[in-house]
Amino acid sequence: MNKPYQVIPDIDILPAHFPIPGAGFLPVNAFVIKAKEPVLVDTGMGIESEEFMEALREVIDPQDLRWVWLTHDDAxxxxxxLKVLEAAPQARLVANSLAVLRMSTAWSVPMHRVNWLNPGESINVGDRTLTAVRPPLFDNPTTIGIYDNKSEAFFSADCFGAIIPSPVQNLDDVTEGDLAQGMITWASADSPWLHMVEPKVFGGALDKIRGINPKIILSAHMLPAQGKTEHFLELLAKVPTSPPFVTPNQTALEQILAQG
Ligand SMILES: [Fe+2]
Ligand SMILES: [Fe+2]
Structure with missing residues (x-):
């Protein structure tokens, strides 16, 4: 985990970087929306759960959380x-019903604390409305991003992510070339189905976000990006005609292990 910080008034980031051998680093972010009814968006990686809970406590007393929004049920x-729900007894769990069903195969989800939400539906958190928006790219059918009508932020789940060369915290520290390559590669790797979709159809999904026109994109896998929506949409538009991502195979693994 890296140190949490405030991105914009009312929104803090709990940032981490996951190293990907031979490729770079994948940002892995959760967020706290300090709404009248505070919201935690996602709960980080299990491998650094202790650090995650520490970072969360730096930002907010978990007892004050009223909502925990899971953008999807990926690890x-x-x-x-589980630790968050225990530390935040007043919080309700917001997730797509499929996510809750899938998680119920691994642990006992307290159904009386759950809020099922579909894309297009909203919750009111006191001083703002959070609307579930399906991002144009996703790697999991339960994905619900969030549009916050007060901050005009779009929490885009895995969409608009990028593998970056080094674990920097500021988008300005990533060169334009690295950003473009990192975002296109990530999109192709995380949503391989996109290569089976007509670019025009995908263009319609991008236009939906263009229509919302968020001021800031807060992806789970990208540095906070203010005023970059059009640029990011243009980058994603290139993915369907880019070469499909090929996952490294055993030969690659042996090379990585030999480097050691
Ligand atoms: Fe995912
Ligand atoms: Fe993810």
Whole structure:
């Protein structure tokens, strides 16, 4: 984990970087929205759960949390969910019903604390409305990003992520070339189905975000990006015609292990 910090008034980031051998680093972020009814967005990676809980406590007393929003049930988003629900007894768990069903195969989800949400539906958290938005790219059918109508932030789950060369905390520290390559590679790796989709159809999904026009994109896998929405959408538009990502195989693993 890196040190948490305030991104914009009312929104703090709990940042981490996951090293990917031979490729770089994948940012792995959770967020706290200091709404009238405070919201935690995602719960980090299980491998650093202790540090995650420490970082969370630096930002907010978990007892004050009223909502925990899981953008989807992948392990890099649910790492501390059990600890968080225990430390935040007043918080309700917001997730897509499929995510709750899937998680119920691994642990006993307290159904009386759950809020099922579909894309297009909203919750009111006192001083703002959080609307579930399905991002144009996702690696899991339970994905619900969040549009916050007060901050005009879009929490985009895995979408707009990038593998970056070094674990920097500021988008300005990533060169334009590295950003473009990192985002296109991540999109192709994380959403390989995109290569089976007509670019025009995908363009419609990008236009939906263009229509929302968020001021800031807060991806789980990218540095906070203010005023970059159009640029990011243009980068993603290139993915369907980019070469498909090929996952490293055993030959690659042996090379990595030999480097040691
Ligand atoms: Fe994911
Ligand atoms: Fe993820």
């Amino acid at each position: 890099d988003h649910t790492g501390s969910i």
